Amino acid sequence: MRKQRHSADATFSGDTTGGRVQLTLSGRLGVETVGRLWPDVRRVLEAKGIQSLALDASGVEYCDGAGMALFVYVRRAAARLGVELSIGGLKDDFAGMLDLYPEATFEEQPPETKGVRDFIEEVGMVFAETVCGWRDHVAFLGELTVAMFKTLLHPAGLRIKDFLSVAEASGARALPIIGMLGFLIGLIMAFQGAVLMAQFGAEIYIADFVGMSITRELGPLITAIIVAGRTGSAFAAELGTMKVNEEIDAFTTMGLDPVRFLVVPRVLAATLMTPLLAIFANLFGMAGGAVVMRGLGFPLVTYVNRVVAVVSAVDFMGGLVKALVFGLLISTAGCLCGLRTGEGASAVGNSATRAVVSSIVMIVIADGLFAVAFYFLGI
Amino acid sequence: MQNKPIITVEGMTARYGDVLVLDELTFEVARGEIFVILGGSGCGKSTLLKHMIGLYEPYAGDIKIDDASVVTTQGAERDALIRRFGVMYQSGALFGSMTLLENICLPLEEFTDLGKEARELIARMKLGLVGLADYAHHMPSAISGGMKKRAAIARAMALDPEILFLDEPSAGLDPITADELDELIIQLSRTLNITFVVVTHELPSIYKIADRVIMLDARTKKIIAEGDPAELRDTCDNEWVRDFFNRKGGVANNS
Known part of the structure; x- marks a missing residue:
């Protein structure tokens, strides 16, 4: 199975033989090109029975943050599948850039699940806030009354x-x-x-x-x-x-x-x-x-x-x-x-x-x- | 870096009503360099920056990015021109009704054909760069001033523009974060050849990142010094300029 895609001046091809996947990225990987390559990369990576992943990046001439995201996406897919990923031919500059994005710095936390307890907690919070609101209201009116009387007694103030x-x-x-x-x-x-x-x-x-x-x-x-x-x-x-x-x-x-x-x-x-x-x-x-x-x-x-x-x-x-x-x-x-x-x-x-x-x-x-x-x- | 300059400022004069703020400034920013605008408080640094990004119209003179004038270009060409640069404002200027992640996703959503998954990954990576990945779902009002600034830099970088304008990026940050930010600026400039125009006061940062500086004078409203910061410190004729650079000269010499 072979997929190939040209996008402006960036190209992607994915070659699946047996369980081995060979990805090739080349050209200008930028915000304007990556969007079109992304779905193809995903399709290749979602195939069943992948045993090894190799990414050839020797043809990459330019790679900005969006291109880096694509590399990270492949890296994550490899981690999820539990297979080794080898990235070959990436220019030193870009490899240095990729090092700026260690996985730990942008890991997603699992989303918080909301249970019955959270609901009760939220109701309580809203109630407490409302009560505090009234208290503030009364306190403010009191403060204002005092300040008004003071002003009446000392108009110079x-x-x-x-x-x-x-x-x-x-x-x-x-x-x-x-x-x-x-x-x-x-x-x-x-x-x-x-x-x-x-x-x-x-x-x-x-x-x-x-x-x-x-x-x-x-x-x-x-x-x-x-x-x-x-x-x-x-x-x-x-x-x-x-x-x-x-x-x-x-x-x-x-x-x-x-x-x-x-x-x-x-x-x-x-x-x-x-x-x-x-x-x-x-x-x-x-x-x-x-x-x-x-x-x-x-x-x-x-x-x-x-x-x-x-x-x-x-x-x-x-x-x-x-x-x-x-x-x-x-x-x-x-x-x-x-x-x-x-x-x-x-x-x-x-x-x-x-x-x-x-x-x-x-x-x-x-x-x-x-x-x-x-x-x-x-x- | 000796090729055609990316930004050209020609005889630019700025006024607020009758008050002269900048008087016939002329300078060039080379492609890929880190260009720092310096000067005492109130000398018009931020005003200069706002003119360079086309927010204010100069009283006289012109500002060009390559050959397109920031002042006179209109319509679709102006939109294209504006997308070539990212700006980080002094206060961050994050959109208060969106989370940090949404703030960074917004330009990606509006200007690219990236899918949601790709956008969010990019936004998270940018937040990771500035050390804010844990705050992706926070609202701007729920984070500190320094964090807002970092998030704003992440947003300015969202589209990987050719030019980044940063208005006092490291002010209000702790020294370690500020230093990491400087590293990031150098890395981006070297690997992606992004041009940086930075307004800053932080001397360590200036010595570390600046390829070239210009210094504005609050009294004459003109540029009083231009060049490499270390050279200016040692050889500038103007005593005030030498003083400015020598304030923390020791730190710079060690770094």
Whole structure:
């Protein structure tokens, strides 16, 4: 049986007579040629009843790592079959290269088998991690509360520069997007309302509808969702990258509290900015409603008067309180996720995702609680 | 080695905005030589390397590998050009979402027709070369900085490129591993005629591996010395250059 293969400028032939296998490799054994020779070599070596293996490499002109791998492959096959392998004619340089790869340096360990015990162990680990996660959460909230109180007692300890730059990034720079979304939501609400109310000839009540829903509910909610997407994720990514770069560790080993330096300014700034943004969302939302009302032929003054008559200061303030709480939840979640980042680039991404998702979940839950509380308080 | 140079840098100037980093550098790297770029901290060594591999576009001048310009070549020719060299970045730059084995298998999988068995054997052998075979299934985040560096060298060598660019390969390694790495570089350069362009500070390593060095000056932004390290140590006119090479001259003399 004889197999022969030319691949670009590398050739292989395998000659099996009786139990003796004679392999011949020649030409340029490189990454671009070895791939095509490999299956043929394997086929020859998989034959049954091999008693001896001889490899003639006198024609090998060039041999890189891939070529070496082919030699190693043959060497391993010989070891597996328990037969002697003689490599003849390999140039000294290449033989020296082959010596760089003693089998012991890249042996494969047998893959770990997973039994029932491993499964139980894994379940236990996940449970323990979850519990530790909660503990961390509580510990972090405690640390943050203490740091916040300290800052309130000694306002000079606040990193005012950091606070202002975070306030700018999470507040002032969010204005255009908040304004635009608020306006569009107001517009859409008014339109939807118009279709419904026109059936009863009650278009004037669009003002009530838009004014109440925007100030009490939608203004703060839209603001919170944008802040979660813009600011919460930014906090998590920022602190996460600092964690990966060991900057957080540097704070700790310098005896500085990362919560005071990094978290307090962020949480304070974002918490204070969210209600301010919500005011803008309210304003632009009502402007959106006004555009629809003007389109329906109502004068602007009618709309404004109606809104002022219906929306009380309590409604307005209630919305702002909600926004304040949302801001606190978002910034805390963002910072916590950032500080708990693992190792590597993907961990930062995971933290940002977790920050946004948990923020939004918490916003909705908190919103529900507010609705119940406001109902019982009669607000 | 006296034949046509493999890399030619012609009057290359690099700037970051208004800041001049490298001023009209001109030099050649011969095929098969181990070429070392030296200089004090902040003199633009890594910047030079990043220009040579085409990551940054020079402000002026040109860099050629054989006759193909790293700066202007585009499209399929550029892909072919890029495959001629491997790069090891200072921090390793391993892909964090893959195990070490997968990191090394990736270029083999994308650019060759090798089967899975062959790819994995090659990747394991490369890992074995840098002493990391036991960590084949580890994620980069689970190994130390020095190990990441070694794995990165293994990845740079995956396709057995003609040129290997190494950015501080032995920094952060223990002396024995660093020495083994130097041996490996010499062996690869001798047997496979791979050209090495190495940025390093380690004097023992420089004396051991360098065929030729260039030294960059942070003040003038130009090359202040070029040649054989031992000769520069003894005969260079510039006192700073002699000083640099004499820091650990004793060690080098013994080796």
